[in-house]
Amino acid sequence: xxxxxxxxxxxxxxxxxxxxxxxxxxxxxxxxxxxxxxxxxxxxxxxxxxxxxxxxxxxxxxxxxxxxxxxxxxxxxxxxxxxxxxxxxxxxxxxxxxxxxxxxxxxxxxxxxxxxxxxxxxxxxxxxxxxxxxxxxxxxxxxxxxxxxxxxxxxxxxxxxxxxxxxxxxxxxxxxxxxxxxxxxxxxxxxxxxxxxxxxxxxxxxxxxxxxxxxxxxxxxxxxxxxxxxxxxxxxxxxxxxxxxxxxxxxxxxxxxxxxxxxxxxxxxxxxxxxxxxxxxxxxxxxxxxxxxxxxxxxxxxxxxxxxxxxxxxxxxxxxxxxxxxxxxxxxxxxxxxxxxxxxxxxxxxxxxxxxxxxxxxxxxxxxxxxxxxxxxxxxxxxxxxxxxxxxxxxxxxxxxxxxxxxxxxxxxxxxxxxxxxxxxxxxxxxxxxxxxxxxxxxxxxxxxxxxxxxxxxxxxxxxxxxxxxxxxxxxxxxxxxxxxxxxxxxxxxxxxxxxxxxxxxxxxxxxxxxxxxxxxxxxxxxxxxxxxxxxxxxxxxxxxxxxxxxxxxxxxxxxxxxxxxxxxxxxxxxxxxxxxxxxxxxxxxxxxxxxxxxxxxxxxxxxxxxxxxxxxxxxxxxxxxxxxxxxxxxxxxxxxxxxxxxxxxxxxxxxxxxxxxxxxxxxxxxxxxxxxxxxxxxxxxxxxxxxxxxxxxxxxxxxxxxxxxxxxxxxxxxxxxxxxxxxxxxxxxxxxxxxxxxxxxxxxxxxxxxxxxxxxxxxxxxxxxxxxxxxxxxxxxxxxxxxxxxxxxxxxxxxxxxxxxxxxxxxxxxxxxxxxxxxxxxxxxxxxxxxxxxxxxxx
DNA sequence: CACGCTAGCCCG
DNA sequence: GGGCTAGCGTGC
Numbered sequence: 094x095x096x097x098x099x100x101x102x103x104x105x106x107x108x109x110x111x112x113x114x115x116x117x118x119x120x121x122x123x124x125x126x127x128x129x130x131x132x133x134x135x136x137x138x139x140x141x142x143x144x145x146x147x148x149x150x151x152x153x154x155x156x157x158x159x160x161x162x163x164x165x166x167x168x169x170x171x172x173x174x175x176x177x178x179x180x181x182x183x184x185x186x187x188x189x190x191x192x193x194x195x196x197x198x199x200x201x202x203x204x205x206x207x208x209x210x211x212x213x214x215x216x217x218x219x220x221x222x223x224x225x226x227x228x229x230x231x232x233x234x235x236x237x238x239x240x241x242x243x244x245x246x247x248x249x250x251x252x253x254x255x256x257x258x259x260x261x262x263x264x265x266x267x268x269x270x271x272x273x274x275x276x277x278x279x280x281x282x283x284x285x286x287x288x289x290x291x292x293x294x295x296x297x298x299x300x301x302x303x304x305x306x307x308x309x310x311x312x313x314x315x316x317x318x319x320x321x322x323x324x325x326x327x328x329x330x331x332x333x334x335x336x337x338x339x340x341x342x343x344x345x346x347x348x349x350x351x352x353x354x355x356x357x358x359x360x361x362x363x364x365x366x367x368x369x370x371x372x373x374x375x376x377x378x379x380x381x382x383x384x385x386x387x388x389x390x391x392x393x394x395x396x397x398x399x400x401x402x403x404x405x406x407x408x409x410x411x412x413x414x415x416x417x418x419x420x421x422x423x424x425x426x427x428x429x430x431x432x433x434x435x436x437x438x439x440x441x442x443x444x445x446x447x448x449x450x451x452x453x454x455x456x457x458x459x460x461x462x463x464x465x466x467x468x469x470x471x472x473x474x475x476x477x478x479x480x481x482x483x484x485x486x487x488x489x490x491x492x493x494x495x496x497x498x499x500x501x502x503x504x505x506x507x508x509x510x511x512x513x514x515x516x517x518x519x520x521x522x523x524x525x526x527x528x529x530x531x532x533x534x535x536x537x538x539x540x541x542x543x544x545x546x547x548x549x550x551x552x553x554x555x556x557x558x559x560x561x562x563x564x565x566x567x568x569x570x571x572x573x574x575x576x577x578x579x580x581x582x583x584x585x586x587x588x589x590x591x592x593x594x595x596x597x598x599x600x601x602x603x604x605x606x607x608x609x610x611x612x613x614x615x616x617x618x619x620x621x622x623x624x625x626x627x628x629x630x631x632x633x634x635x636x637x638x639x640x641x642x643x644x645x646x647x648x649x650x651x652x653x654x655x656x657x658x659x660x661x662x663x664x665x666x667x668x669x670x671x672x673x674x675x676x677x678x679x680x681x682x683x684x685x686x687x688x689x690x691x692x693x694x695x696x697x698x699x700x701x702x703x704x705x706x707x708x709x710x711x712x713x714x715x716x717x718x719x720x721x722x723x724x725x726x727x728x729x730x731x732x733x734x735x736x737x738x739x740x741x742x743x744x745x746x747x748x749x750x751x752x753x754x755x756x757x758x759x760x761x762x763x764x765x766x767x768x769x770x771x772x773x774x775x776x777x778x779x780x781x782x783x784x785x786x787x788x789x790x791x792x793x794x795x796x797x798x799x800x801x802x803x804x805x806x807x808x809x810x811x812x813x814x815x816x817x818x819x820x821x822x823x824x825x826x827x828x829x830x831x832x833x834x835x836x837x838x839x840x841x842x843x844x845x846x847x848x849x850x851x852x853x854x855x856x857x858x859x860x861x862x863x864x865x866x867x868x869x870x871x872x873x874x875x876x877x878x879x880x881x882x883x884x885x886x887x888x889x890x891x892x893x894x895x896x897x898x899x900x901x902x903x904x905x906x907x908x909x910x911x912x913x914x915x916x917x918x919x920x921x922x923x924x925x926x927x928x929x930x931x932x933x934x935x936x937x
Numbered sequence: 938c939a940c941g942c943t944a945g946c947c948c949g
Numbered sequence: 950g951g952g953c954t955a956g957c958g959t960g961c
Contacts, residue, residue, distance in 0.1 A: 938960105938961100939959105939960095939961095940958105940959090940960090941957105941958090941959085942954090942956105942957090942958085942959100943955105943956095943958105944954105944955095944957105944958095944959105945953105945954090945955090945956105946952105946953090946954090946955105947952100947953095948950105948951100948952100949955105
């Protein structure tokens, strides 16, 4: 006798339960349970949700110890096999639990929780020895209240525990007692968060002669019923009840009467919630390709035809028509019977982008983004899972779209840091996309005007076996227009010449002339987070760390400057250490202040401000952009959300108020981020007939990121930036793992953090890895810290971090994970938390 | 001694 | 994560 068994990952987020548990598959489910099935299983003293990750058979064994799967939650397993495999790969790569990666792949609506049901114990009746009357003859005489509870349950059937305690709030003790002596018993069942949406439909059940007879049978009083039946017969198809009621102006009662007479039926029919149901998308046809587009398109189609699973890095300047290439390649992919995923950063999933895909592919597209409700997201996901759509467009999580035969994954703006999830599991969408494509034999297109250094370097060096993209370039704008001229303004000079305003004279006169000509201006002020930095307004000096080549962060509470990498700290200066000026300040101008200033300088100016404050409401993002498009605003002022993907023909001026903002973040990627942002925003100007102009204001106008952005010179920027990275052993010349530890007690935390580092060094040494990255060794691993985290205390917990820097073919993640586990195990409680961030993007 | 609280334990 | 239990403190 062989027993069918399933290994199940349970939805219990703790380190000890992060492994598969074995369950028996009951005979009744044996046809239905598959890898990827969602099940309810007994776990400890309760029922929890879990996912089947493998099936196996076992010979005769001690069956009494094995528990069976209690319930199967879906007929179609929510996870195809490839996603289960991907989840395992991710949990290893990112040092996180399997359940946390599985959870990414299904909509939140399917995160079921157990409900406790109370019912009358039927044993009494079943045994036949005690009839209902005998129940009350039990030795312990039941009280009046107990009898009341019992009789309620007899009439209602099983109810949830919460329902019962709501009805009898004062009697929880009694209920407990009844459970204890076996009169009541308890069972558990997994319940989903939401239901499939249904609507009521009406259809006639009669036709032809029967219908004639029916119609004739209505008296004068049933005039309305006759009307309804006539209408149903005329239309001849099933209609929604809502539609019938509103068209004929009748009430539900009328229709109900018809149903009672047997001439019609009302049925519940499942429908998909459609977030775009009120929107009409104008269809578009493929545009004629430019020679450059044609070259790139053919390269992609070639891969699709040959199923060679290539990764492409498409470096195309702003306005070069990358999206059109995506659209046409996807069209081809679909025509081959395969499906496509389009990934965009959350911030650029604008209505414009959705419109372009809906316009080309209509109902074949599912859209997934964070603004959808749980139900809407569930339904978009179901469309994919059930094979009703062929294209999925969305942010990060769309990479998990459960398609059957994926042919293509497009990742637009591949350099965007929002592709890295900052919460556990801290995965990078690019790596997951490449892995998923491998599973399906699909092609990947990474597109950007400013590719990340990691991707670009990988394409150039071909040193990484798993990730070596093929570089494709597009250097011409599709419209034939040229890139806008860029003017850098030295704000130190402005100050010297008496201009204390936040607008340089060039930007001021630029805005003025746009107002006169009725053209539009986009203003960028990139102020995210609260970090401030210290700068001298006379000479542009910014306090930086001598060890790490990054700027120091001002800490108001302790009034000192700190390096977020190595822990160096110094008192905040009151005069500039370079030029002795007293104009030392911490910099920080918000969008609101700019808005006020604009109205002062240009009375009557219409400013549309777009930042986190004005776009939090649902649909507000869309409304603001629509207003700007309809020229209800002269200036669009905003944070980086105005830099991406917008295409307005009358925008001829782009102004960057403070190009240095991103530059002064304590992050080795700050130059790269500055270059990317400036290049992106400059690309918003002069995209059509009217020529564009860009004004960049800066206190460090000769910084290479600003100079090369103004020259639209990606290659020179990359050359210079790679030199810096190489000298300091930063990615792409090394890989990083950021380990953050937190505890309520500072001394204990410090001790544990130091322990951790010592342990990790010891392990690395044993492998012969530990050592400085300076020395020429193909495999090297270095550990920096522990130091206090940039945010040293959050929610009453102290935080320390250390940075693991390594290169070569080393499984550093497993090393860190094992060390972290051992460190936590040393304390016999769960008070110490260790977070592991593999390939961190944010170092704060 | 009856009750309440919490630290520790384990889940197939 | 959560539910249960053993062990201990507290209050009449």
